[in-house]
Amino acid sequence: MKQKTLIDQLGISHTFEITPSRIISLVPSQTELLYELGLESKLVGITKFCVHPYHLKSTIKPVGGTKKVHFEKIRLLKPDIIICNKEENTKEIVEELRKICTVWVTDIITIEDNFRMISDFGQLFNCRTEAKKWNDKLAFALADFKNFIKDKTDGNSWQKVAYFIWKDPYMVAGADNFINELLKLNHFENVYQDQGRYPEVDIKTISLIGNPDLVFLSSEPYPFKEEHALEIKQYTTHAKTFLVDGEMFSWYGSRLLKAFEYFKKLHQEL
Structure with a gap:
């Protein structure tokens, strides 16, 4: 792949020579998303709270929780990238992890932020088609729900x-x-x-x-x-x-x- 530069949701720029292939996820909901994007084989580390899908707990190495992580376990897994979240993981944890490899931080407040995260993962992990499918499904379901709630509470x-x-x-x-x-x-x-x-x-x-x-x-x-x-x-x-x-x-x-x-x-x- 060509060298590409992407900006995470903290506004931090990251340059990649190759598509990251050894991923550690420190956020349960984002672990589930990575699985749904077809990236299970690239996941090498997750938290003990990553319970969806359930089988990941027995097939992928746990590296702690969201607020307390085992840095040495993470180092030994030799990740290319660690996926964090501004709210779930502390700034101190993120700074320490940056000494190991690239840390991509999401910041999800709105549903629009969620759409952007999925698009970002599509570019980051070269799974744009799957990311677009998920964003299309979510956009359709969101429109449907807005109609439902309007009728319900109008x-x-x-x-x-x-x-x-x-x-x-x-x-x-x-x-x-x-x-x-x-x-x-x-x-x-x-x-x-x-x-x-x-x-x-x-x-x-x-x-x-x-x-x-x-x-x-x-x-x-x-x-x-x-x-x-x-x-x-x-x-x-x-x-x-x-x-x-x-x-x-x-x-x-x-x-x-x-x-x-x-x-x-x-x-x-x-």
Whole structure:
């Protein structure tokens, strides 16, 4: 291949003499995307949280988590490129990894960012046809969902929602993140969207701050259960509480295709 220069989502320029063929992915949703783009044979390292598709856990070397990685294990795998994400992996980790090889960092806030990431991977790994197929599928599914949600909520005010991601301390999704973008896509108004990206909250004041119609308790990163729903419910005046699939609201990449169908079923339950 000819030498090519590509710019990642942090605006950093990378020059490649050959197509990278030994990939380490430190983001579960991006591992799934790389698999869907036909790159399984090039994956040499993943995190312990890379659970889709499930068989990768037994066939590809784990190199730690997203916030704590084993640098020596990564060195020994001799990667050509390491795929990271601005939110999932710390700046310190990324800087240390740059001593090993090229580190490509994604930054996904909007659905448009997701389309760009897929196109970038198509160019980066010489799988443009597969990347275009995925972007076409996602664009079609997005248009279909926008029609669905318009019909579902047309003329009605948006329901107010609080989306919990953590306990001890309780934390919620605020603004400027992918979760909030998907809440907006679903015509939900996030009652914590002016309090930072992932604010800590006091559940005793939940009715005072926005008084949500719905409380969503995510399955990840904290695995909320019914007992937590009961605990929070005693501090709300009228909110319905739901356990929701965190992957559908927070995983970008190819998982978004399944998310659109999940959201339709969720609205039917609501």
